[in-house]
Amino acid sequence: MELNLSFLFFVFFISLSFSPFLHSASVPSGLENGSYSNSHSRRLFVKSQPQKSADVAKGYMTNSELEAAIMAFGKRCSNISRIYSIGTSVNGVPLWVIEISDKPGQEEAEPAFKYIGNIHGDEPVGRELLMLLANWICDNYLKDPSATLVVESVHLHILPSMNPDGFSLKQRGNANNIDLNRDFPDQFFPMNDDAFGRQPETTAIMRWSREIHFTASASLHGGALVANYPWDGTQDKRRNYYACPDDDTFRFLASVYSRFHHNMSLSDEFQGGITNGASWYPIYGGMQDWNYIHAGSFELTLEISDNKWPPANELATLWNYNRRSMLNLVLSLVQTGVHGRIFSSDSGRPLPGFITVEGINYTVKTRRVFADYHRLLAPGGRYIVMATVPGYRSKTTHIWLEEAATTVDFILDPVVTPKGNLLQSACECNCGSLSRYGFVDFFQGGHFEVYAILIVALGFLCFLFQRRIKHNLSKQRQYGPKRPVAV
Numbered sequence: 001m002e003l004n005l006s007f008l009f010f011v012f013f014i015s016l017s018f019s020p021f022l023h024s025a026s027v028p029s030g031l032e033n034g035s036y037s038n039s040h041s042r043r044l045f046v047k048s049q050p051q052k053s054a055d056v057a058k059g060y061m062t063n064s065e066l067e068a069a070i071m072a073f074g075k076r077c078s079n080i081s082r083i084y085s086i087g088t089s090v091n092g093v094p095l096w097v098i099e100i101s102d103k104p105g106q107e108e109a110e111p112a113f114k115y116i117g118n119i120h121g122d123e124p125v126g127r128e129l130l131m132l133l134a135n136w137i138c139d140n141y142l143k144d145p146s147a148t149l150v151v152e153s154v155h156l157h158i159l160p161s162m163n164p165d166g167f168s169l170k171q172r173g174n175a176n177n178i179d180l181n182r183d184f185p186d187q188f189f190p191m192n193d194d195a196f197g198r199q200p201e202t203t204a205i206m207r208w209s210r211e212i213h214f215t216a217s218a219s220l221h222g223g224a225l226v227a228n229y230p231w232d233g234t235q236d237k238r239r240n241y242y243a244c245p246d247d248d249t250f251r252f253l254a255s256v257y258s259r260f261h262h263n264m265s266l267s268d269e270f271q272g273g274i275t276n277g278a279s280w281y282p283i284y285g286g287m288q289d290w291n292y293i294h295a296g297s298f299e300l301t302l303e304i305s306d307n308k309w310p311p312a313n314e315l316a317t318l319w320n321y322n323r324r325s326m327l328n329l330v331l332s333l334v335q336t337g338v339h340g341r342i343f344s345s346d347s348g349r350p351l352p353g354f355i356t357v358e359g360i361n362y363t364v365k366t367r368r369v370f371a372d373y374h375r376l377l378a379p380g381g382r383y384i385v386m387a388t389v390p391g392y393r394s395k396t397t398h399i400w401l402e403e404a405a406t407t408v409d410f411i412l413d414p415v416v417t418p419k420g421n422l423l424q425s426a427c428e429c430n431c432g433s434l435s436r437y438g439f440v441d442f443f444q445g446g447h448f449e450v451y452a453i454l455i456v457a458l459g460f461l462c463f464l465f466q467r468r469i470k471h472n473l474s475k476q477r478q479y480g481p482k483r484p485v486a487v
């Protein structure tokens with residue numbers, strides 16, 4: 001009897017653990033007509049929801065309509081986009097992402113931006129506006145300069161819905177009724193630190209953010225009209241302005257959004273239409289602070305409509321109110337800040353490393369393949385920028401940042417150890433002057449044969465060595481746009 005019971009449990013668990021695979025195997029293309037939450041294998045986990053009025057969702061895309069719209073976009077705009085999924089929700093809905101770029105899916109020395117909509121299931125305006133944004137860019141590429149600039153100099157990743165289950169349940173949290181914007185690891189309190197306790201939507205975002213290395217990002221919310229920036233929490237849990245190291249940069253980025261919005265900057269409640277998160281109301285486990293601390297991404301939380309779920313006939317107006325802001329926030333990645341790459345002077349290769357700015361306790365990492373960095377900074381300031389790579393001598397440069405972006409490439413010398421590169425030390429010891437003037441002296445002396453052979457050989461090696469460096473440097477540097485400054 002005991003054995004039979006445990007056998008039954010065994011069968012039960014095996015079927016539970018296989019049911020997600022069975023489910024996804026039956027929906028290979030990801031395009032299906034019905035709602036995913038109807039899947040019987042998932043019913044076990046989802047508590048039944050009270051029937052709510054369907055009116056509120058009228059005119060909004062359902063999850064399967066959104067999926068179809070994403071796939072249709074991918075087909076229509078295949079020359080400048082790619083569709084991929086970063087995981088699935090609790091109920092098994094794929095979290096589809098649209099990447100927009102002239103070289104989607106490829107590594108380039110360009111910054112990446114991500115937009116996330118619908119992290120709160122009952123705030124669906126963002127998911128609609130993000131589809132309108134993607135389609136607008138596709139329609140206006142090579143016609144409108146902003147659309148063209150986004151496609152050609154940024155990799156824009158758009159996740160229209162981070163919480164499709166919450167959307168279909170018309171609730172803030174996901175299918176487990178967890179608020180995803182409280183589910184990230186927190187800097188002040190040891191909450192959400194257990195990787196296995198996290199929601200699948202949160203895990204997907206964290207893995208994705210570590211993989212792509214976004215320069216900046218924003219999530220779209222509803223219920224207010226304001227651009228919110230870090231920190232979101234305070235150490236003492238009190239409501240207070242709590243500035244992060246990049247407070248000036250963030251105030252600038254948030255202002256880009258509010259300034260180009262229809263009337264966000266006219267807010268009575270928030271001066272200039274922007275707010276520090278903690279001075280509004282502190283939250284813990286939010287996505288915004290996590291991005292800045294752990295993913296190197298300057299993230300804003302954008303509240304884009306006072307009404308969380310406005311009638312669908314207002315969506316076109318909301319799109320008009322937000323269009324310029326959404327585009328210009330992405331474009332601030334290439335129109336402001338300091339950008340460039342780090343190279344090694346001995347081989348000319350890209351050198352992944354770190355960029356710091358004096359007076360700002362924050363380190364920006366270069367990206368791996370091209371060692372390009374994109375350091376957002378508030379315009380109109382004097383900055384001292386330093387490039388650091390272990391094993392190389394750091395270099396520092398002063399810049400005056402106007403409204404436009406500045407480009408600075410760093411070419412770093414290796415730290416020469418006593419038993420370092422002999423050939424390089426020989427070349428650095430002025431072998432140019434030796435070969436020019438040295439010969440004369442030696443030829444005038446009697447014992448020149450041995451020296452002459454040695455010097456000619458050394459000179460030839462130096463020549464080969466320096467030619468290789470120049471060749472490598474010019475080969476590497478021709479990838480990016482024209483680089484006016486190198487230090």
Ligand SMILES: *[C@@H]1O[C@H](CO)[C@@H](O)[C@H](O)[C@H]1NC(C)=O
Binds near residue numbers: 031032
């Ligand atoms: C989805 O529905 C359409 C019409 O409503 C039908 O033509 C199509 O075959 C259906 N697709 C699947 C996968 O059930």
Ligand SMILES: *[C@@H]1O[C@H](CO)[C@@H](O)[C@H](O)[C@H]1NC(C)=O
Binds near residue numbers: 225263
């Ligand atoms: C912005 O405009 C909308 C629509 O015209 C209006 O409802 C809202 O109150 C305005 N908000 C501010 C802060 O001016």
Ligand SMILES: *[C@@H]1O[C@H](CO)[C@@H](O)[C@H](O)[C@H]1NC(C)=O
Binds near residue numbers: 361
């Ligand atoms: C800089 O930030 C780190 C955390 O990222 C912190 O540990 C350190 O104390 C800060 N340093 C200063 C000088 O504020």
Ligand SMILES: [Zn+2]
Binds near residue numbers: 120123220221222
């Ligand atoms: Zn929200």
